Amino acid sequence: MPKKQKRAATFAEVVAALPPATEESGGSYVGTPVTARGFTDADGCYWRLARGPLDPRRAKRLAVDADMMSMGTHYDHRVEWCLPRFLPEAERPTAWLEARARFGAADLPVHEAYEFTADDGRVLLFIETHC
Template identity: 80%
Template sequence: MSKKQKRAVTFADMVAALPSPGEEEPGGSYVDRPVAARGFTDAGGTYWRLARGPLDPRRAKRLAVEADVMSMGTSYDDEVGWWLPRFLAEAERPAAWLEARARLGAADLPVHEAYEFTADDGRVLLFIETYC
């Protein structure tokens, strides 16, 4: 009689065991990062579509002044139950831009990258993504 051989765990088995997107995880629902998802819906119901990026620092600087909305960092929204980009108040934008500009393409962490998103109503969002 031959001994039964154990079946090797394949990569496909490991992937199948991972939680699928949309499954709840501790601390909120799973939501792809806005850049990876190529867009996101904010708490107000506006869908923001990725238009371009990472942006050249000169374009990002112009958008820091001219964009309708600027976002840097994330905040947890209790109403929708997931992390959303944190929209900055007008008064916060100059200081946030100075911080982001210093970290655009940095060799050490955290690194900031600028992206442009647009809404169906024509508004433009400067989205600063931070990698730690």
């Protein structure tokens, strides 16, 4: 008589046996802020996507008038996660010229501008880079 084969676990049983998920990071940057329609920065402020991609004229105004400007990402050690890189005021003009030159570019990288808002009324010009 053949030996009885051990029954394989079903997918549902495997998932049920997994330990509960834990949040090891304080940030909530999943994918890109644009696809997630928002993100929480390292200081705990939630930025919600307001509009975009923006017309270059609106983006140019925000490069000057927005409370914050972000271009690219950086690794934030406080939350151990990659988050949008907020630019110091002195870097904004140069970053704007670089971004403007890459709006609708035929080759990579391509930049697109988006407007995010915080609950306290602050506005963020977010330049997304597609590689």
